[in-house]
Amino acid sequence: MSAVITGFGVFTAFGPGADALRAGVFAGKPGFAPVTRFDTSPFRGGHAAEYPGADPALPRVPSQWDVLLACGRSALGMAGLSDAERAPLLLGSQGDFTAVNRYWRAEAAGTALPSADELSVSVPGALADRLGETLGLGPRRVTFTNACVASATAVAQAAALVAAGRADVVVCAGAYVVDEEFFAKFDSGRAFASDGVVRPFARDRSGLLLGDGAAALVVESEEHARGRGAQALARVLGWGYSNDAFHLARPHPEGAGMASAIGRALERARVRPEQLGYVNAHGTGTPANDVAETRALRAALGTAAAGTPVSSTKSMTGHMLEASGIVEAVITLLALTDGILPPTANLDERDPECDLDYVANEPRAARIRRALSVNAAFGGANTALVLERP
Template sequence: MAHDVAITGYGVLTAFGFGRQALLDGVFAGRPGFTPVTRFDPTPYRARYAATFEGDGPGIPGVPVRPGVTPGQAEVLLACATEALRMAGTDGGDAPVLLGTNGDHSTAPDFWSVPGSRVAADPRTLDSVPARLPELIARELGLGEPRTAFVNACVAGTNALARGATLIRRGLADTVVCGGAYLVCEDVFAKFDSGRALSTEDAVRPFDARRQGLLHGDGVAVLVLESARRARSRGAEVLGWLAGWGMASDAHHVIQPHPKGDGLAKAAQAALRTANVEPGRIGYVNAHGTGTPLNDVAETAALHQVFGADAPRVPVSSTKSSTGHMLEATGAVEAVITLLALREGLLPPTINGREPDPACDLDYVRDVGRRVPITHALSLNAAFGGVDAALVLERA
């Protein structure tokens, strides 16, 4: 059953631009995407940096990018979905649309600053309702149902992919369009800053003794999943297989991870079971790796649970050190990055390291990418409330 969910197309945006080459030139080349925030005045906040796409890189088809302005989530999602379907060579038919998104909140500060306002002057304010976005994408592209928004923070995009794969494996859909989106905006930035989750540096340092916290980044990714039967019947190129997926909730704390990574370990173990893959076959882990003091230690502990004595020999990287944390989009974008690692035989690096942390004692692919032919990879994500998710991808 591991070969029944094929990935046949994707469209992706990060701070480095649109598409595959932008990821290779940015994430896989070990470039940091962080620059001073210009989309809003960061003066009131502790943090001043984010990884935003300002037009320096491959552009978004049909979407003008103006420095200092947040693009609309709906239009970037549409561009990514269109590219994913084009790459897959299909119109999607009646495919469900499943997206991890908390809505587009880029106009929220303007809306709330108008005394007594009940009607938004900017139509994009309506897009702050998460369910509106998959509905818009499905209508525009003539796709089917269900049209679902997953809103559970940093595992939302992963959950969308897991649900899409489940629909295919159960025979409830032949094709599913799924992914996630977050574009840096003041409303969300301010909340993370007030919680002191953001680094005051222009860098994120996952698994490093000097790590301060995370930084936000632009991220949108849409993938086309198909049943193997459907993909083969129309002669589609299979880019890779979504072989396994798992979800867990340790309910340890409202915002803190379980100190031993119990929930994340259970999600990873469930994904391996779903894929029917032994831990020893995993050649790479794309870690959640937020660069926060608690997460990185907990995730390291989780990987020790999953891999046992072999844990120090499994290459791990946090690509958030380049892209920043893309919140609801994280799992979808990192699934594309993991897919590219399998296809290119190149593991992306964890950058910005200064000083090893004895509590983080794994092989973190430091500074530069590593050429390693791998067949299976694990992608991990965790979120507030102790919810965790994992994907196993297999090379086609």
């Protein structure tokens, strides 16, 4: 059975909804600014892509719970699903650490601690269970915690369930909201761009920056969608997974694992490399990742790699950790439906070892039929998704 996307909800530092993405990511505007959510004076870095809390739909600084619930409701509403009580929920998240961060501050200050109920959503499985219950979804609820490929894994598994006939409808989601705990971890690992600018594939790139992000997708069988008169926004044609088995934090220098995941996704989709019109790259802006990813694309796409537009939207959204895969899937879907390729911002002088067409600095009009979205994670994990415009 063919798996199609019939609804989505999305949130980034630019705000909730597709129009916020169009005004930010698709206009080539980086969302980075000095962090105001917590005190960054103990850290080396001080910038992130934070949502300021200005939209009526999300008027305050949000938690993971806030954005997951908003995105889930938006996805179900767009899909026209009023009854999804049998739909499984697949979530990519390490848990909502909002209350945990409050706990440590309160304990240090000797003030009232958050309740056990508030703290429970820091457990990834409990967050999925609460979200599924609130959205009225089925009892099958799974959380993937495999770092920056977590929500891409959720999308792939949703498509696999539908393709195997094990579910008519699946809701998948992912979220990360910039918080002090994970900011401190990346800062201590010296992963942040030294000047507060993310420059994927550029000669002078110096690291990544974090960003707020969340999305939810309704994935269902094409037959089920047609039967209830729902519009298919995109097909999930193929998906692939792999592991470099090389290093805990660094990618394989030749991109072997990512190339394998891409090859499996293309094979499952029955798509030849030259039939791809765009690649949404993982593109973190770190020295090791960008070269390895370029080599992976060349290995997987062969001679077609040189003519395939590629961009890193993390140059504008920041790295959304577990949410990256599903938010970037929505960005890829919009590229397919809008006929606009988002650019790679801040790419003024390309690294000689990064020699592909990275859609530098300005969006590009392009009517494409199929696109690839790839992600990688600590532990050597890789995912690849092939989407098609119906």
